[in-house]
Amino acid sequence: MAQNLQNGVRLRPVDLARGSGLSTQAVRNYEAEGILPAAVRTRHGYRTYTPLHAQALRAFLALVPGHGHQRAASIMRAVNEGATEEAFRLIDESHAQLLDDRGTLRAVENALCGLAPGPATGSDPKASGPGGTFIGPLARRLGIRPATLRAWERAGLVSPGRDPRTGYRVYVGADVRDAQLAHQLRRGGYPLERIAPLITQVRSAGGLEPLESALCDWRGRLSARGRAMLAGAAELEVYLRERGRAPATG
Incomplete structure (x- = not known):
């Protein structure tokens, strides 16, 4: 993976778009928003990306299901600006919210016991x-x-x-x-x-079956968020590791 991300490969916006199911305009928008690092420009002004940009895009798309679009974007911007502690703080906030939501679910379930x-x-x-x-x-x-x-x-x-x-x-x-x-x-x-x-x-x-069904659905959504956060963390870790190697390899 490290060699692939640092081997001098150059990618076009359409290459990133095809690999993620996005439009080329979406890729450009993500770059403009700071979700992706700035692209290198050719002499003629065309954008060129690297496999590191592709990994940044994978990390962002993996973060969205667990953290939401806005927070995932903020996490990626913080990383790309070198503010990793801010990125970790944002991730911690999402986990704290998930924990709070689990507490709310337990409170509802406890209320249901005596209903x-x-x-x-x-x-x-x-x-x-x-x-x-x-x-x-x-x-x-x-x-x-x-x-x-x-x-x-x-x-x-x-x-x-x-x-x-x-x-x-x-x-x-x-x-x-x-x-x-x-x-x-x-x-x-x-x-x-x-x-x-x-x-x-x-x-x-x-x-009480209708409420039980709603709680079961709620519980499933919380579990899905938790797993999505794990998947997002895995992709973000790859991006952080390869981003850290980029300066040393030139």
Whole structure:
């Protein structure tokens, strides 16, 4: 590999594009964004790349699934600018986010352990039921704004009753449970339109299987991200090693 990357081979933009399934314009854009090192120019102004550029492109494309396009680009720019510590910091942040997301998943799974479908929700029983809470205290408990709870209500995630005297929203046990599940699933990256059917089925005694399926999918996506980070790290390590050898070989 080291000899291949440092043997004086010259590549055109189309060569890099064909090897990665990209357009030549995408290759040029990546160079302009600092994702690839600057190309050498011929006397006539044409770009020429080396196998080291090809490895940089492989590293970037391998980083994207685990870190996302924006962070992967930032990692490559940092490496190409010689700021490897900044690149490592960005990678650490991605791993920390993945760890936090795993903690969120565990929190949802723990909440699911004690979850039992409740009766159909109505307005009057909720308003007069014991243990109810208003929107402000519940929002503070979840660490969100009251406006978020109102948005979730419009989306069908929660269905609080109303206090018959004041007209204020009243959240009883089933409502608090729904709000907690919505909050955890939102933290896990689920859009409102995917959360609403799950909560509706749980609420209507449809069983916990829909939520279990969502958690299984979530768990699989986290595992895929973890493996993608490993694959990206492997390609980046090759690029770092060969980039470090480039000056010594001229």
